[in-house]
Amino acid sequence: MYRSTRRAVVASLLVSSVVCGGAVALAPAAGAAVPAASCTVTPGPNDTYVTITGEGFTGPRKLNDGESTVDLAIGPDGTFRVQRFQKNVDYTVLAVNEDQNFIFVNCKRVGSAATPKPQNPQNTTPVQPGSRRDIAQGRAAGAQAGAAAAKKSCTTEPVADKSGQQHSDAYWKAWTQAANRAFNQVCKGS
Structure with missing residues (x-):
């Protein structure tokens, strides 16, 4: 009696491991998940506006500045770029559909690339x-x-x-x- 029970248990374990193994093989790997979405806010020249860029998004999306929400045009490569005049607010990219990855992404502020460092320090003083x-x-x-x-x-x-x-x-x-x-x-x- 123990032999038949043991065979049944072993057989059921083999069948379940094959079934589960196939299911695991069909599931995407954890490293192959959707790439992380990011959003940055960069001040424009003379600090008159900000440029907001993002990558890793699926459309449709909306941009929220705490007071208003506007539609974003997400490119086929998952990127967007917009300019806004509200400089001192926190921007957030919002999902429109519930099944989208990254329901909301807070935009990170970065320094301005438009302020170059002086090449020759002696020329930084005003000419008399x-x-x-x-x-x-x-x-x-x-x-x-x-x-x-x-x-x-x-x-x-x-x-x-x-x-x-x-x-x-x-x-x-x-x-x-x-x-x-x-x-x-x-x-x-x-």
Whole structure:
């Protein structure tokens, strides 16, 4: 009697292990789950707006800023990008359907990529009007403008455009001298 009971138990264990093994083989692996969704908020230049980007989402989705909710256009690759003028609020991406992964995702604030670090630290201080640096900048800009004007035509001399720039008289004097010198050198050489 024990033998027949033992055979029945062993047989049922074998059958159940095959059935469960097949079910486990058909189920997706835990590592192959839907990739994590993320959302970031980046300040725009001059801190006038924010850019909100996200990835890993399935549509449809909505963006909530604590007061209002708007539809998001999710791309086929699961990404979105929008600009908003509400800068000091917490943004959240919401699911529209109950069966969607990631019912809500809070957006994380990141620093602005638009503020580059200065390449040359000595040029970060403002130029004093009439200083050597001011005059040198006038010479450099004038030489460039004079050469450019000569390449266009040797009949029209360079003229300084002082409308949108605040520079000292020394700057403009150096600019004019360098522009005329560069203009004459290029035009005499051709």
